[in-house]
Amino acid sequence: xxxxxxxxxxxxxxxxxxxxxxxxxxxxxxxxxxxxxxxxxxxxxxxxxxxxxxxxxxxxxxxxxxxxxxxxxxxxxxxxxxxxxxxxxxxxxxxxxxxxxxxxxxxxxxxxxxxxxxxxxxxxxxxxxxxxxxxxxxxxxxx
Numbered sequence: 259x260x261x262x263x264x265x266x267x268x269x270x271x272x273x274x275x276x277x278x279x280x281x282x283x284x285x286x287x288x289x290x291x292x293x294x295x296x297x298x299x300x301x302x303x304x305x306x307x308x309x310x311x312x313x314x315x316x317x318x319x320x321x322x323x324x325x326x327x328x329x330x331x332x333x334x335x336x337x338x339x340x341x342x343x344x345x346x347x348x349x350x351x352x353x354x355x356x357x358x359x360x361x362x363x364x365x366x367x368x369x370x371x372x373x374x375x376x377x378x379x380x381x382x383x384x385x386x387x388x389x390x391x392x393x394x395x396x397x398x399x400x401x
Contacts, residue, residue: 278324279350283309284317285357288343291327292351296342321347 279285283306290305291297297305303314318341321327326347332338343350 278320278326281317281320283313284321285354287314287317287321288326288347288350289354291341291343291347292354296330296340298338298340302341326350 279288286306286309287302290302294301294305299311299314299318302318303309303311306314318327318329322329322341325344327341328344330340330342332340
C-alpha cells in the first residue's frame with residue numbers, strides 16, 4: 259500500500275533555490291555583482307575578503323551554468339572577461355534585500371532583543387547561549 263503524502267513537505271523549488279544561493283560564497287558573489295557589476299574575475303575576488311581564486315572560479319562556473327551569471331569575453335588585446343548578473347540573477351534582488359533585513363535583525367547582535375549590530379563573536383556567543391537554553395527542559399538554562 260502506498261504511503262500517504264504529507265501536507266508538510268518542503269517545496270522542491272524553494273529547496274533548490276536555497277541550496278544554490280546558500281552555497282559558501284555564492285550569496286556574497288551575487289551581492290557584489292548586484293551592486294558593482296559587471297566585474298572582472300579579480301574584482302570579484304578582491305571585493306570579497308577571504309574568497310580564494312579556486313572557490314570563486316568554482317562558484318562562477320556553477321552560477322553561469324544555472325543562468326544566474328553571464329560571462330562576457332571582451333575583445334582585446336588584452337582579451338578581458340567580465341561577469342554580470344542575468345535577468346534571473348537580478349530577480350534575486352528583492353529576496354536578498356529581505357534576507358539581509360532578516361539577518362540584520364536576527365543575526366546582527368543581541369539575539370535576546372531580536373535586533374542590533376554586533377560582532378560575529380557576539381553573535382556566535384549569543385547563538386551558543388540560545389542553543390543551550392533551547393535544549394534545556396522547561397526553559398531552564400542548561401548547565
